Amino acid sequence: MKGILYYNCNRSGKYQIKGQERKRAIKSQGSCKVGHMCTSQIIVVKNGNDIYQVTYYSTHYGHDTEVQHVRMTKDEREKIASKLAEGVTNSKILDSSRSQFHENSLTRLNLLTRNDINNIKYSFKINTQKTIPHRRASISDLWNDEWEVDENQQILMLKRQGEEHHQLEKDDFCLIFMNCSQQHMLKKFGSIQP
Known part of the structure; x- marks a missing residue:
């Protein structure tokens, strides 16, 4: 043949406009x-x-x-998909892709957006919703899980409703967190009150 x-x-x-009238910009x-x-x-x-x-x-x-008209390669999309499947958050992937920028070498990966990540999730059929067994996940649980991985941020205290604490009521909720710059400022300007 x-x-x-x-x-x-x-x-x-x-x-070329598809259809009679374009609905989206x-x-x-x-x-x-x-x-x-x-x-x-x-x-x-x-x-x-x-x-x-x-x-x-x-x-x-x-x-x-x-660069804005260059498409991501299949390898780049697969690497991002594997990170998503491992549980790496969108924010971490975006930070990583943007931190790899070097002068005079801007690539499509440096311009990665949340929309790109969502499209990759959709095309690779990746569901990244975190769930906690036997209990509905609260924002504080999900936030705590994400922050435990990041050494630049610290959760100093997390007391969930229903947990016992010597200074707080059982129905109280308390979340105290600090990032590195806040910790530096506290050490530099803070003082211990008697």
Whole structure:
């Protein structure tokens, strides 16, 4: 069987509205389509008997490599999905991707957004809701679990309703936390009152 396949640059062509009327606004970075055909193209010709001839035109015309229009690679998406499956929080993944920025080497991963993470969760069918067995999870439980992993933040005291405490009532709830900068300020300016 003979045939020809054309693979054009994903920036080629004009933005086309699907359907009669657009209900949502266009993305803030605009469409990735440049309004004309880019010269970069791959042409695959199958001559029969599993013989393929590939012609690759690598030069792009009419657009630059703009990071906001670059898609994440399959490997990048899989790495993020594996972190999510391990229970790493969205915030940690975002912080990690943004902290890997080096001068003159901005990548698509440095521009990762919560929406990107949610799309990855959806496409990999990852459910990251935390649950605590035999009890409804409270905000303080989930917060405590997340903060236990982070050495820059400390929960100094967590007293849940129904727990006994020598200074608080049984129905009282108390959460006292501190981050590193607050701890530094307390050590520098705080004093112990008799």
